[in-house]
Amino acid sequence: MQVLRKIIEIDDELCNGCGQCVPDCAEGSLRIVNGKARLVADKLCDGLGACLGSCPTGALKIIEREADEFDEEAVEQFLAEEKKTAQPLKNGGCPSAQLMTLKPMTSCQQANTPATLIGSALSHWPVQIRLIPANAPFLENCDLLVAADCTTLAYANIQLDFLSGRVVMMGCPKFDDQRLYVERFTEIFRTRTLQSLTLLVMEVPCCHAMLQIIEQAWKAVKPGFPVRHVVISTRGEIKGETTW
DSSP states (O other): OEEEEEEEEEOTTTOOOOOTTGGGOTTOOEEEETTEEEESOGGGOOSOOTTGGGOTTOOEEEEEEEEEOOOHHHHHHHHHHHHHHOOOOTTSSOGGGSOEEOOOOOHHHHHTSOGGGOOOOOOEEOOBGGGOOTTOGGGTTEEEEEEETTHHHHOTTHIIIIITTSEEEEEOTTTSOHHHHHHHHHHHHHHSOEEEEEEEEESSGGGHHHHHHHHHHHHHHOOSSOEEEEEEOTTSOEEEEEEO
16 A cells, blocks of 8 residues: 655665665665665665665655555565575675785786786775775785775876785775774774875865875874875876875
8 A cells, every 4th residue: 555655765866886775774675776776665665764874975865755655574574585595795795895815917917918908906805995894804914005086097007006016995085984984094004014005196175085084094093104195186197295
């Protein structure tokens, strides 16, 4: 039976398919389908909006419309079936969050490979800051590269000049949770032994927040490794750099 009630609405234009809303829905009513968040069934959504705060793009909102009544019994049955068929993951509910160590090309291999065929220098997965826990094994004793998302497109030679030989953590301080970033890096600085940190950001004002995040975490722990701060212009050039 349909009634006028509050229910979630998803803006396809704003949704980037990140999946952060999925684990926040206790009823399991959200899924990522073809790269977009989707409501599995109206009757599974209670309309309380617990998922709203986890959406980095603001694609979720609560509206009032004609919909099937919320059915707690249907939710219990749905979750029970999901539990039976679910495949266990090592690091939470998102497959992209499973930790993997990869084998990048060596510098010798890179030197002997045509530029058009050169392989990736990436040594691990995932790469997003919010998906990498402080206890990730590849963080121990590494040279860390913290790169703002846009630098990977703006700087053409990022693989050879910055990524090779480093562990990378990527993110956007404008669209992601800055407090989470500070907490994550503070924990990493406190619990892992790093050899160095290279911070790669764009010249645009919003990217300056990434420097403030690293500085805040640094001041909280005061680790001993060197930090290199590199600024990339929107034309893809190194505009300046400092070290401390």
